Amino acid sequence: MRFTLTKLTATLALSAAVALPSASAFAEGQLRVAQQFGIVYLLLNVAQDQKLIEKHGQQLGVPIKVEWVQLSGGSAVNDALLSGSIDVAGAGVGPLLTIWDRTRGRQNVKGVASLGNFPYYLVSTNPNVKTIADFSDKDRIALPAVTVSVQSRILQMAAAKQWGTGQFTRLDRLTQSVPHPDATAAIIGGQTEINGHFATPPYQEQELAGNPKAHIVLNSYDVQGGPSSSTVLYATEKYVKNNPKTYRAFVEALDEAAQLIAKNPELAADAYLRVTKGKIDRAFLLKVIKNPQIQFKVAPQNTQGMATFLHGAGAIKNKPASWRDYFFEHPALAKGS
Template identity: 70%
Template sequence: MQFLRRPTAPRSSFVRRFAASLVALSISALALVAVLGVIAPTPARAEGQIRVAEQFGVVYLLLNVARDQQLIEKEGRKQGLDIKVDWLKLSGGSAVNDALLSGSVDIAGAGVGPLMTIWDRTHGHQNVKGVASLGNLPYYLVSNNPRVKTIADFTGKDRIALPAVGVSVQSRVLQFASAKLWGDKSFDRLDRLSQAMPHPDAAAAIIAGGTEITGHFGNPPFQEQELAGNPNAHIVLNSYDVLGGPSSATVLYATEKFRTDNPKTYRAFIDALADASRFVAANPDAAADIYIRVNHAKIDRGLLLKIIRNPDVQFKIAPQNTLPLAQFMYRVGAIRNEPHSWKDYFFDDPALAGGS
């Protein structure tokens, strides 16, 4: 009787299977290493580099002084760092916010309106918050149309230039003023007359006249140049009147990650701003010269000094009176997250003590 035996694979087949097993094991091991590499925390970018986005106007004077006097670099050396600072000039809160979210810049300079927009958009994610104020400066809506005495006098024939429609702080203040005049449901009534335009171009249009741009919601020094350069130019709206007093219109902000990953660089930047604030207060003439030099500005120096010395202007880094605009934006649905305090949308920092 013959017993049936299970056929065995030829030796060559066995070798092939054994080799295949080794390859599979190797692949699995490599895959495990790759997975562990992904899971393992990657080191943060080395400190010592900061990229700052600014825009146009005297409101950025603290940054101009910090740049000219190399205050960030000086404060960095106190932290044991050689900080490399890159400066980028943009126009409009939308462009600035896009640059920050894309990782092209680390510190963004724009109005409170763009800050609220990006704070709301990144809430619970990148967590963008305010870093500091660039000071309290009144912003004027100037018109060269003699018939326009208040915002109610603008018609379909007028166009109001501002940095970014529906995003910039000028646009938000105009909406706030419209809501006070016509009610919250009509807060965006003048958006249809608004046109995005860099401040220098808008100022040139107001001074020259003869174009569809009959209004410009700007900032210093462009608004003062318009008032001095065209006899028909006059103030239609003052941001301080809308917001209930002196307020920080333009601020700096950053992602939570940059602040967390670069504590010494961040500290050096804040300290440099404080240094710049003290410099401007003690040396207004030198600050004026720095503004002209850094910006290659074609501006009357006497007019510039008048702006810097204006008692309504305070170059300080603690934000002031920002909450009314923030709460208005929530009330009309411009942002989804309700701010209860200015500390909701600014990083907690001793340098900002006394903010509002």
């Protein structure tokens, strides 16, 4: 039986984007942030829990009202940003590059900050699948948004390395748009056609612990050539220019959140549980947060490879000369790449 959450999720995401209040003009001190699921958004969780954005706004003389919006998939997030329903979008570097390319010379969407470096695992419960070359028409891979999400783009990069650039979409037919929590439930339960999931922490770790058949087929770091900032935040040029103090306070709050996580992962774990109301075991969560492969920081790292691939594959028309072309300038991002 076909997994029905795909259509339901798409409908809910679209409804959420449409239902969000639209604003025709920006006002300094207003900040509406869209985030998705997982520990990759921990900087936002800590900033929300500790009221860091409001704190830095007060230091700059601007009272900031923050609204938090939960969406799923880069497509829904990008639609919400372009419609004016949100001010800052949280999604993968793939969706950022897509919207940067399509809005160049118009809304000029660029990155505001990275959320850190995270290894994303492509997990399968099919014992016959050891590498991506083993996937067949019998397999179904869940990811946040087909062809647009960073997981989808990384899978395309892997396909290009396996079969050549002309075959980069070879595995797209096997993918389905499913939110991470639902896909994780499907992998652990093993009762749907979904037998693969390109996830994020902590969902991938939960799957590996919750289903003895679950195993890692692909690590995103192997595809991207090392630690990479795959999840980022971005906004329109108009918002950043019209709200310089709010923008500055936001980035500085995230930078402080990164420092807090490094110094006090226990505080970060508690913040995550409070904000997300997650049911994950605290000790398990702490272990994931302390994974040495995970780094929470605002400066992007190793994003140019994705940009080069997307341009070479024809997925974006404009080729960025460097990461600075698709990120706004801020001192906290100075050591980006």
